[in-house]
Amino acid sequence: MTELKIDITLASSRKQKPDFDHLEFGKNFTDHMFIVDYTEGQGWHDARIVPYQPLTLDPASMVFHYGQTVFEGLKAYLTKDNEVLLFRPDMNMKRLNRSNDRLCIPKVDEELALSALKQLINVDREWVPTSEGTSLYIRPFIIATEPYLGVSPSKRYKFIIILSPVGAYYKEGINPVKIAVEREYVRATIGGTGNAKTAGNYAGSLKAQEVAEKDGYSQVLWLDGRENKYIEEVGSMNIFFKINGEVVTPILNGSILEGVTRDSILQLLKYWNIPVSERRLSMEDLYQAYKDGQLEEAFGTGTAAVISPVGELAWQGEKMVINNGQTGELAKKLYDTLTGIQLGTEPDPFGWTVKVAKQESANLL
Amino acid sequence: MTELKIDITLASSRKQKPDFDHLEFGKNFTDHMFIVDYTEGQGWHDARIVPYQPLTLDPASMVFHYGQTVFEGLKAYLTKDNEVLLFRPDMNMKRLNRSNDRLCIPKVDEELALSALKQLINVDREWVPTSEGTSLYIRPFIIATEPYLGVSPSKRYKFIIILSPVGAYYKEGINPVKIAVEREYVRATIGGTGNAKTAGNYAGSLKAQEVAEKDGYSQVLWLDGRENKYIEEVGSMNIFFKINGEVVTPILNGSILEGVTRDSILQLLKYWNIPVSERRLSMEDLYQAYKDGQLEEAFGTGTAAVISPVGELAWQGEKMVINNGQTGELAKKLYDTLTGIQLGTEPDPFGWTVKVAKQESANLL
Ligand SMILES: Cc1ncc(COP(=O)(O)O)c(C=O)c1O
Ligand SMILES: Cc1ncc(COP(=O)(O)O)c(C=O)c1O
Numbered sequence: 001m002t003e004l005k006i007d008i009t010l011a012s013s014r015k016q017k018p019d020f021d022h023l024e025f026g027k028n029f030t031d032h033m034f035i036v037d038y039t040e041g042q043g044w045h046d047a048r049i050v051p052y053q054p055l056t057l058d059p060a061s062m063v064f065h066y067g068q069t070v071f072e073g074l075k076a077y078l079t080k081d082n083e084v085l086l087f088r089p090d091m092n093m094k095r096l097n098r099s100n101d102r103l104c105i106p107k108v109d110e111e112l113a114l115s116a117l118k119q120l121i122n123v124d125r126e127w128v129p130t131s132e133g134t135s136l137y138i139r140p141f142i143i144a145t146e147p148y149l150g151v152s153p154s155k156r157y158k159f160i161i162i163l164s165p166v167g168a169y170y171k172e173g174i175n176p177v178k179i180a181v182e183r184e185y186v187r188a189t190i191g192g193t194g195n196a197k198t199a200g201n202y203a204g205s206l207k208a209q210e211v212a213e214k215d216g217y218s219q220v221l222w223l224d225g226r227e228n229k230y231i232e233e234v235g236s237m238n239i240f241f242k243i244n245g246e247v248v249t250p251i252l253n254g255s256i257l258e259g260v261t262r263d264s265i266l267q268l269l270k271y272w273n274i275p276v277s278e279r280r281l282s283m284e285d286l287y288q289a290y291k292d293g294q295l296e297e298a299f300g301t302g303t304a305a306v307i308s309p310v311g312e313l314a315w316q317g318e319k320m321v322i323n324n325g326q327t328g329e330l331a332k333k334l335y336d337t338l339t340g341i342q343l344g345t346e347p348d349p350f351g352w353t354v355k356v357a358k359q360e361s362a363n364l365l
Numbered sequence: 366m367t368e369l370k371i372d373i374t375l376a377s378s379r380k381q382k383p384d385f386d387h388l389e390f391g392k393n394f395t396d397h398m399f400i401v402d403y404t405e406g407q408g409w410h411d412a413r414i415v416p417y418q419p420l421t422l423d424p425a426s427m428v429f430h431y432g433q434t435v436f437e438g439l440k441a442y443l444t445k446d447n448e449v450l451l452f453r454p455d456m457n458m459k460r461l462n463r464s465n466d467r468l469c470i471p472k473v474d475e476e477l478a479l480s481a482l483k484q485l486i487n488v489d490r491e492w493v494p495t496s497e498g499t500s501l502y503i504r505p506f507i508i509a510t511e512p513y514l515g516v517s518p519s520k521r522y523k524f525i526i527i528l529s530p531v532g533a534y535y536k537e538g539i540n541p542v543k544i545a546v547e548r549e550y551v552r553a554t555i556g557g558t559g560n561a562k563t564a565g566n567y568a569g570s571l572k573a574q575e576v577a578e579k580d581g582y583s584q585v586l587w588l589d590g591r592e593n594k595y596i597e598e599v600g601s602m603n604i605f606f607k608i609n610g611e612v613v614t615p616i617l618n619g620s621i622l623e624g625v626t627r628d629s630i631l632q633l634l635k636y637w638n639i640p641v642s643e644r645r646l647s648m649e650d651l652y653q654a655y656k657d658g659q660l661e662e663a664f665g666t667g668t669a670a671v672i673s674p675v676g677e678l679a680w681q682g683e684k685m686v687i688n689n690g691q692t693g694e695l696a697k698k699l700y701d702t703l704t705g706i707q708l709g710t711e712p713d714p715f716g717w718t719v720k721v722a723k724q725e726s727a728n729l730l
Contacts, residue, residue, distance in 0.1 A: 026514025029425060054421045059527050060394060064508050067432045067564025068571065073514075104571040139514055143429050149391030149438075149504055149529060151567050151600060153575065162424050164514060186556030189590040191549060193569040199432025200565015202516050204558040206433065206469040210518065225554040226591050235516060 006034070006119055011051035020129040023167035025304065026137065030124040030163040034116050038106055040155035049120055052162065060147035062154045068144035069199045070099035073303050074260070075166075076121055076136040076356065078128045079344035084121060084136075084356040087342045089114055091260040095197060096140060098258075102196040104153040105142055113140065113159070118356045120161055125358075133168030135342075137304075169305035174327055174335050176311025177300075179234060180217035181283060182208045183316070187232065187255075189225025194232075194255030205235060217314060219300075223283060225255060231281050237300030237308060238262035241286065242330055244294040251278040261301040265334055267350060274330075283315060290320045297328030306342075307335040371399070371484055376416035385494040388532035390669065391502065395489040395528040399481050403471055405520035414485055417527065425512035427519040433509035434564045435464035438668050439625070440531075441486055441501040441721065443493045444709035449486060449501075449721040452707045454479055456625040461505060463623075464561040469518040470507055478505065478524070483721045485526055490723075498533030500707075502669075534670035539692055539700050541676025542665075544599060545582035546648060547573045548681070552597065552620075554590025559597075559620030570600060582679060584665070588648060590620060596646050602665030602673060603627035606651065607695055609659040616643040626666040630699055632715060639695075648680060655685045662693030671707075672700040 011031045018028045029052050036047040063069050072092045077085050093110035100107050117138065121128070128136040140161045144154030185208035188194025193201055205220075212220045221239065224230040231250050233239055238259040240249045247269055252258055269276045289295045298310035311325035322328075340346025341353060376396045383393045394417050401412040428434050437457045442450050458475035465472050482503065486493070493501045505526045509519030550573035553559025558566055570585075577585045586604065589595040596615050598604055603624040605614045612634055617623055634641045654660045663675035676690035687693075705711025706718060 026425070027512075029512075033424060052424070055424050056419045056421055059398060059417070059420050059525055060391070060504075060529075063429065063564075064434060064506060065436055065504070065564060065567070066571075067434070067566075067568035069429060069432070069568070071430055102572060103568055104575055137514070139425075139430070141429060147392075147394075149502070151570065151574070153571055160424055164425075184556060186554055189551055189554040189557070191551030191593070192554070192557075192590065193565070198565070198568060199428075199430060200558070200563070200568050201432075202430070203432035203434070203468055203563060203565050205516065206431075206518050207467060209516070210469055225557065228556070 005047065006116060007046070007048040008123065009048065009050045010123070017127065018165065020131045020134055020165065023129060023134055023165055025166045025169065026164050028165055030127040030165070032120060032123045034120045034161040036116070036159045038157040038159065043106075044108065044159065047116060049123055055158070057145060058147035060149055062144040062146050062148060065149060066144070066151055067198070067200045068103055068105060068154055069142060070096060070103050070105060071139060071141035071197055071199070072096045074138045075303055075342070076128055076138060077342050077344070078130055081344070083344065084125065084128050085342065085344055085353040086356060088260050088264065088352045089117065089354055091263070092140070095258060095260070099196040099198055100142065102193060103198055105144070105157060108142075108159055117161055120163065121356050122358065124163055127163060127165050129165040131167075135166060137164045137166040139164065169308070174307060174309060174331070176309040176325055176327055177218045178216065178312040178314070179219050179221050179310050180212040180215060181313060181315040182212070182220040182222055183228065184208070186225040186228070187222040190254045192225070192255060195252070195257060197257060209235060215314075221313065224253075229282050229284070231283060231286065232256050234300045236304060237302035240265065240299050240301060241281070241295060242297035242328065243289045244296070246275040246277055247330070248277050248279060248281055250281055253280070259302055261303060261306065261338070264338060264352065265301055268334065268337060271349065287315060287318070287320065290322075295320070295322055297330055298322045299328065299331040299334075306338055307331050370412065371481060372411070372413040373488065374413065374415045375488070382492065383530065385496045385499055385530065388494060388499055388530055390531045390534065391529050393529055395492040395530070397485060397488045399485045399526040401481070401524045403522040403524070409471075409473065409524065412481060414488055420523070422510060423512035425514055427509040427511050427513060430514060431509070431516055432563070432565045433468055433470060433519055434507060435461060435468050435470060436504060436506035436562055436564070437461045439503045440668060440707070441493055441503060442707050442709070443495055446709070448709065449490065449493050450707065450709055450718040451721060453625050453629065453717045454482065454719055456628070457505070460562060460623060460625070464563055465507065467558055467561040468563055470509070470522060473507075473524055482526055485528065486721050487723065489528055492528060492530050494530040496532075500531060502529045502531040504529065534673070539672060539674060539696070541674040541690055541692055542583045543581065543677040543679070544584050544586050544675050545577040545580060546678060546680040547577070547585040547587055548593065549573070551590040551593070552587040555619045557590070557620060560617070560622055562622060574600060580679075586678065594647050594649070596648060596651065597621050599665045601669060602667035605630065605664050605666060606646070606660060607662035607693065608654045609661070611640040611642055612695070613642050613644065613646055615646055618645070624667055626668060626671065626703070629703060629717065630666055633699065633702060636714065652680060652683070652685065655687075660685070660687055662695055663687045664693065664696040664699075671703055672696050
């Protein structure tokens, strides 16, 4: 993938678009997809945009058996001037390559991958939804395709990008969620794959999630795998707490995903001169702060929901109600600022947004 | 899957069989495969044996993104009387369901799955290889196929069985391997998915394996994820040590796979009145035993290699040479006995082998 000549085959007919006012997350896909193949000795080759279509894979393909796969998640937003903006896509491409490294998958050229993404978006530009709070969710992923039942890195891969128009994560804007602190199951541990965005981390999380949902909680808060003591993150969000005026988030210890939203929030908070601290935080200490009346806010952060306030945390039979179960002031301000930057309605002091120029589609014409 | 009517479509032409004297592991597949689909609300349906063929899957299929998948591995052996024997297949089907439970995948009916397997083997009976040390490796696996980019259990699955004729794991019988004790990476931790046979465990292991191979070791020995102290298992084998006359293997603590070979060996050893102990064993204690001249043998156990003697263990810069790097007497005896039972040349006091009767194929005729 040192040079990217993308072969484009347009769909002969376009799908009916879903109602942009009532989009479900991750259920509708656009008319096209991007694919590039990797073959050992040859590198990445045959980059192409094709009609969205099933993959045809040998049942012995290694991804099915040994889970050698990584993915990313980011969004494109339509501004009121009809521009399409990406939010820090370089961060996702960098993380993709960090995940690749952990999973023994060959790296991709980050710039070329971004260029491919932009071209794909242009082909499906009408799919960037227009309603308030909607966006085009982007899912790049790589799967191991060699048909071989041996545990070793695959000699063949496919890097694919698919697109899905999505609604606001919470229908009526941001709304506090109830989260259960997980005591039995563990998502990741130091030395494992927790800081890579790879399928197995999510497969392992389903069971805890299922139990929590039965108890009326929407997600679990994971503790560390070594001592079951230190706070890590939520299902697909990093976690922040406002404790006595200071904003605290768990430090990146190697088992937590390095969220792009997390990083953006840390930068915003510093820019606003709000005290922040990335550190190890035990559940006991958090509970103590709560008891002392110092736990002012809690919120999760991630691409899908942007900011998700936590109204209640369940821990060892105790229900910790945070900020009276209401969205906190800081969470609201962060949500408004971040979504404002993403949509181009707020100034972008960090240069986070990247325009998808219409001429990216030059080689289409 | 309460009743199993398997629809059989035979391949119109048969593939050229590989040279059974020079089989590579997991690279050749037989003419047919078994598939049954699961749809929420409907259960398992449409059981069929079809020509071995690619799977056609939506790129949003959950297995690619969230790794919801489990698998098994067992073998069929051809006896000198032309019988096909399976080795404790009920154990694999039980473990498949334990894995299913951990991964939130609907259970399969173990008896019906076994019956499907037998029918598939009968259709491809000529593929059970005939040369010394060869066998038919069987890979049942389940993948989540719902096209949905949300982290929750899939509403659709495929349970598939494919077959691969394989050679002896080590070309010249059993041969001691060199293994590096892993210090940096962790395979699994208590509360994680270590005791389930699921793809993510193997994906996460590739990196350590790659590093070890560069250093001239064929596998890594994993330590526990909490303290990095206690011995767990090898890549795809459980581990045993003979220490001062006693055979020791790590106890099933929730993060180790419950190997069928491990269980069989424990039973054999007890039957032979050899002292055995399943317990927590630290690397320090093992090293001390080695220093004291009490570490008499070490060997890995698993379906692929059956018994794999360990001739050298590398730990913290120290090379522990075990039994002069030679195959130990006990390892040899266990290998001969187990493979003898599997091939029907030794008595089977535990009733471990299961015949694949030719009339399993009744509904073929
Ligand atoms: C496990 C996990 N943690 C955190 C996040 C948040 O990361 P980001 O802000 O980059 O979306 C995600 C989602 O990507 C995730 O899957
Ligand atoms: C991680 C792991 N441990 C141990 C084993 C050995 O198990 P079994 O004896 O059932 O093959 C395997 C292979 O299946 C494995 O993958």
